Amino acid sequence: YSGLGPGCHLFPFNVTIRSERKGTCRGSYTVYACVGYCESSAFPSRYSVLLASNFTHNITSASRCCTISRDTKVKVRLDCPRGRHHDNIEVLTARACRCDMCSKSRY
């Protein structure tokens, strides 16, 4: 995705799902992720932070990360050999993106 600039952008990627133990049923589809470059910075902590941390937190980080702000479910059909096929399965795809709070525990 060399064409992406600053900000947070929808980005398509292909996914192939296989089912059954031998992977004989499969379906391919395109979903959207959110990819980008959001601003982040790190700077000396204020004295109140130093005091509260017993002078261990001397750096404060202020950051935003590219996140999925809106998503939706899409149905994918898995085709199987000899005409059998599984039920459709639902997968998520991003509909909108934004630079927002960085967190590993949002979900």
Add this chain to the structure above:
Amino acid sequence: GEAHVNLRRFIGCAVREFTFLARKPGCGALHITTDACWGRCETWEKPVLDAPFIESYQRVCTYNETRTVTVKLPNCSAQVDPSYTYPVALSSHDRPVIELKRDGRVAGLRSEVRRVDGGNLADRRRIARAPSIPPSVINIEGRTAQPPLGLNITVLCLCIRQIAGGKAAR
């Protein structure tokens, strides 16, 4: 030589001049101009089939190598130590958010972005290769991996310096 870079389009993580007001109880305040870190690092979220259904890649721009500087604050009361110590960034790098949260030296992540004063860009320091979205072929039952898409991106990490101004000024 000096290279002027449009900061609105800048991608990467760089040392950048930063001014803050150093103050503590019992002393006067002192404006300090130092080197901190600023940039735009690659981050993404992608849907996945398994819980928690979103996979994240989050890296932020922070200090790599530092040195500490101690200055004396003005007009301190007799019983107050006038010294004020702060870190100076010698280099910056992208670092995973989860590591920052574990790092005792970092006060924490805030949701807002604090802008620093503009600067001029100089010195191409190094080239870092950031990973791309990982493979996206999933087996519901067998769970065997397939080859990745192979998308890689090169991020230039540069050093931003302001031509004018000293490192510490009232």
